[in-house]
Amino acid sequence: MNLRWLLSFVILLLAVVLSGVILTRAQVLGAPNQPIAYSHRTHVEAGVQCLYCHTSALRSEIAGIPSVQKCMGCHMVIATDRDAIRTLAGYWERGEPIPWVRVSRQPEFVYFNHQAHLNAGENCETCHGDVGRMTVTRPVVKMDMGWCLDCHMKQPENKVTHLADCLTCHK
Amino acid sequence: MNRDEDTLNNNPLHSTFKETMPKTLTRREFLKIAAGATAASGLAPAVRSIVIEPFVQPPEEVLPGQATWYASTCRQCPAGCGIIVRTINGRAKKIEGNPLHPLNRGKLCARGQAGLQVLYNPDRLKNAVRQSGGRGSRQFEPLYWPEALDLLSDKIAALSNAERIAFLGGLMPSHIYRLATRLFETLGAAPPVIYDLQSALEGRSAASQLSQAFFGAPDLPVYDISQSDVVLSFGANLLETWMSPVAQSAAYGAMRQGGMGSRGLFVQFEPRLSATAASADEWIPVRPGAEGFVALAIGRIIVEERLGHVGSHRTQAVLYQNVDVREMAAASDVPIETLHRLARAFADADRAVAIPGGYLAGQRNGFSSMLAVQALNLVVAQVGREGGVFLSNPGPTAALRQNLPVNAFDEVIDLIVRMKAGEIDLLLVHGANPMYELPAAAGFAEAIARVPFVVSFSPFVDETAVWADLILPDHTYLESWGYQVPSPGADRPVVSSQQPVVRPLYDTLAAADVLLGLAARLGGKPAEALPWEDEASYLEETVGELHGSSLGAYDARTPSGFWALWRQYGGWWSEKKIRREPELTEVVQTPLPISDPQFEGDPEDYPFHLYPYSSIILSDGRGANLPWLQEAPDPMTTVQWGMWVELNPKTASALGVSDNDIVQVESPYGMLEAPVVIYPGIRPDVVAIPVGQGHQDYGRFAQAVNGSNPLVLVAPVTDPGTGALAWGATRVRLKPTGRKQILARLESLDGNGRESLG
Amino acid sequence: MSEPEDMAQETRQTTPYDERLLLAERTDAEINQAVLQPMLQTGKGFWVLVTILSLIVAWGVYAWSYLIYWGIGVTGKNRPVYWTLFITTFVFWVGISHAGTMISAVLRLLKADWRRPITRGAEAMTAFALLMAGLYPLIHLGRVWKFYWMVPYPNNRLMWPNFQSPLMWDMVAIFTYLIGSSLYLYLALIPDMAMARDHTGNWRFKLYRVLALGWRGTEGEWHKLHRALGIFSVAIIPIFLSVHSIVSWDFAVTIQPRWHSTIFAPYFVIGAVYSGLSALASILVVVRRGMRLQEFLRAEHFDSLGKLVMVAGMAWVYFWFAGFIVEWYGNEPVVRELIREEVSGHLAPFFYLQMSANLIPIALLVFKRVRTTPALLLATTLLVNVGMFTERALIVIGSLQRNDLPFNWGNYRPTWVEISIVAMTFAGFALLYTLFSRIIPFVPVWEIKEGRLRYTMRRIGRLLVPTAAEID
């Protein structure tokens, strides 16, 4: 087992491990392809607020996705020539919901509540990144337990016992 | 209505939901996408894609992620409690009692809680079916609804005369009964026969005949247990399945620890210590059929010794003219001192009530026993007083007042006789399962074979539906409309409303819509009698009459506003308590009848009395197809998924059997085998078997149980006084078979019922 | 020479000293060959044995994957009997593993010469028993694919295993003991590996050359080896005591009746020694016959080992009685119920099997004939282990069937999955042992030679007299 063989084996191993890590990170932070090429950037620049479309973020645990009716509310008149808007109008005529693809996802045993976070003074950018400047929405951070816990532990002292309690986020 | 699946990802059934969305992906499209996807994913990392489908037009009452509650009525038993159902994304998640409803005040029993498994039962019929391989073949082929309705209306039209159609129903919703009666009137046929095992076991027809005799009105009495200090219950398992268990349980809770420091005395007279007797202070094991004698003895003692503070009993003396206390004590196997003690307690109490129960009606001398018990309430003048007896409030308007009467067993026997004689061409069955619920000896099986065309409305393929030619599955109660005037009622006039809490799961059709469709197809008088084009408009009109009444707890300016509030509140009820004091008829002046109980089968070779009781879990067997109920343990024997014979320890040792030994129970009419449960709380000469198991059809959960139906043994005899089925009047004999069957018990037999070892 | 006569013939006319004379006449080379020959030739019997054992192991592995696929429900466990045969056999194997340390460490410190030919066999038994015991914490897990949460690896979720739990102590204790005993086994192996390296060819030569770490037998090496063995013998004693105490604390820390008692730690340790020594005796009898090591494992060794087993047995009885009398006398309701269940209830057959299987061998081992006749010794010591297995089953399964609320009592029926997995571990142990005996010389040759040096023959006048020398 001379040295050359050993060295090449180690390099190969390193290469495999490295590509594995990069691939998983990319997979998590990759931007899923959506049925309609929707750009947050144009809407935010046009002055639309987050809560206008994601209405139930303040009152319920999920933020909610705008209904096709809400999209058509404006796009009945605005920029009806674009082909993206035409596909939207297609869905509307067929009375079919738009099969958006979820961008940030939590496992099934996690209880996440938007209402509690917004009441605690956090805003959308803290977790979802500056979506206002994204043409293709992508997750900016791997939202796993470590990341949430890190923020929870930095809260004021009297809240930490509750926020570090497993029952707060585990169903 | 569309659905927002944003919360779908944290709901395990994401994939299941997708099929029901009407999205068809043709094979070529799929191949195109698959080819593209594989090429693309080769390059970019394939991001695991979970689809979220928002609403197209969001309904206004739905806030994504938060539950929406819909009010409705529970149909698991005829009590008619108000419920509210939690739905998320258009799926029903949890049933809870309606806190505003005056009957159950937010509470619910085990069967009510299991209602969701009726809606989402895997064995439900998905569309109208016809039994293709002939009756009993269990091969069904689907039918389109218009086609099925045409078939049925042609059958009705083809009838030679109107007498040849029959409608056999269980305790169905009031509005279907009203439509059916109206349709049958216009056809000139006899009104529907209402009978099911639950009403027989709780003695509902006997109780209304008792009210007719005592108070001149067929409405069921309401016993104000919560306010009374002494409650003598004769055979009424009021905390399990008798009449309105949730309202009675809530009253029992108040009587015990309600407040004002007084704790009521509760005495139960029955041959077997039921779960109700377990909560009672005293259980008096009376000889079967002799409960009436105990009541007569107590009444006689009170009148003779002028007990209590109600003044002289001269007016009631005539009632107990020919009653001899010593003889009564001997007949009922109850020591005289106990009778004296109880009579004194009953008379001295400020507020006392005696309750004639279902078991009394199950005897050949049922009516005389019930009269004797009701007379006790007269003796202590508790009729119409706090803590005593009131009458149920009828429906507030004329349309709602038409509540469904319960026919006695002899009317069912007449129907069977007519069927056997071939006088019936078309039989409709709704909400009842006579093949399973009638005693086998009554001969319903042969009778149904002679009816050329049988139609069943059951959403499940139960024993009767298997012998039907056409099944038009009704919606389950969480998917259908309706109203019900609960009887026995609450402390005020109430009408519970019923609305669909979820969109109907399958291609089923409401029975009311079937009747309206038939009327439309038949044309002529039926069409005028039933002019509404669908069930909802019919209900809106019937309920509309309540609009504007001054009593109501709520009111609305417009009829449609009232209709909306009617659905949101879950019914209509008066704001203040309105109790209906009954007026007494002249039956009070005649001496009470004393008749001895007779039993089928002579005592020598049939030494034991058969006591088939309705278990708190399965009631009369309608709950057998719900896995939650099958797995919920029976409170007294803690057996799950099972059926058993309860024997007194001495009887069992005399027979040489112990727990889990299979014993053969034989009556003059039938025979069955079941494992034994050693039951300390039962008379040595009584054998108790729970009703509800032994289903051959009715779905995978009901058929999974290795048990048999005790009604195979019951003699089809009736109580001459009321015509009700005397289900407690059969004698049986026991023979050990030497085999064993392990019952699935919660408790360990080694622990033999001890609380601790201290 | 066939086996029963030679041992008996030896004892009849020669005194213990003459036995050593017999070996004395052998030259070093002959001793080496006597040890290497049985290791090198693998007869047909060996391969038959290996195939049978590996078939059982394969069946056990199938049963285990069946269990993982379908869930723990395929075993006979239920509520309240949550722990059954897996934990019982876990305690049994950890018990067996205690004999190795007892022989090699304790007796080395006590300078008992009769331990010399036995030490390697015993240490191998420790290592393999621990390997089998180590499987059970994985087998009995409901979600075995998440076992790594018991390993304290750094993670960003700030989640560490809970070190208050006796299962964590178990994990630490067993790993330390496994590492400790295999190092101890390996240390004492190095000289023999060198000897084997010099006498074997091709693949064995390559293997032994690596294992011998270039041992040349210089004075410095021997000095370091002796010092290392000395330190290890002292160091492994506390581990030996702590492992089985921790295994007993799996039960003693709970408030389950009959588990919750303070005598458990010493009681389990003594039980482990008793069961371990008996297992060692049985194995030595079998291996002596299988590899014809009659010359090295002589009657005197079995005699001393038999005495040690008897002493351990008596100590066990004392500790068992100390536990039982306190519980019986205390008359706590649930404990009284359990004792009544054991003495006259449905646990009675196991209780009387346990008592007889543990007491009868102690009585039998008093007789020298039993101790030195291989067949009798094998039967007695196997009986001991049957008794000890039932004793642990009674503690684990018997006690769990009763608790403070009679409503929650239960009983237990084993299923084929549990029995196949337990059989797998027994077959696995035997398989490892047979393969071990064909790769590593079973008898530690250098210890034997060292032992011989101590008794050189001196001629005084016409008399040949063995002289004892103080070597270490």
Added chain:
Amino acid sequence: MATDANLSVENDRRWVLVVDLDRCTGCQACVVACHAENNIPVVGEKQAAYGRWMHWIIIQRYWEGEYPNVKARFMPVMCQQCTEAPCEPVCPVFATYHNAEGLNAQIYNRCIGTRFCGSACPYKARIYNWFQPEFPEPLTEQLNPDVTVRTRGIMEKCTFCVQRIRRAEIDSQAEGRILADGEIQPACVQTCPTSALVFGDLGDPDSRASQLARSHRSFRLLLELGTGPGVIYLKGGETNV
């Protein structure tokens, strides 16, 4: 004490369940309601016969005396959320621990199924998923999204309907008010027809549960074992007529 301004959960809140045995009639409504609320699977007759049923709350029935003066009594038993819980220290992966509000938490996706906690619990109130639970097809529509659907190999137990506690706490914090007594009702308490079950905060002396806890009839199950159970039973009363 639950009156501190910053509405944090720091106060010594201790959730308790009061069970009035004088009112309990053994009607099993709580057992079925618990199944509906917490996605508890049904295991069928064969498994139930072998002691593998999955009820989180069971009604124990005791016989006293001989016929004819025989008496039967009911006692609902569920996880007692003990303050000195014997099941908490023994779990090797912290799947169960005691949280600040007095609940004995069981984190389902952390549990690896050693069942040590089940053996250590004197009430045997911990239930194990022996097999993969199945919910025949449309029954999955009824599963409650606020509670994880457990897989095989996981221990589970009554959690005092922690999903209801959590939602009520978040709603009350969002509306800036203090949790009212009785606002949180686990499924069994809500449906008990005779109101035998009362849920409340022992830390708040004027809550209904604290008042009932002070009654002379109160006792705790197996108190002598020192587990400090959080379920307070009220003895059946003697009749005074």
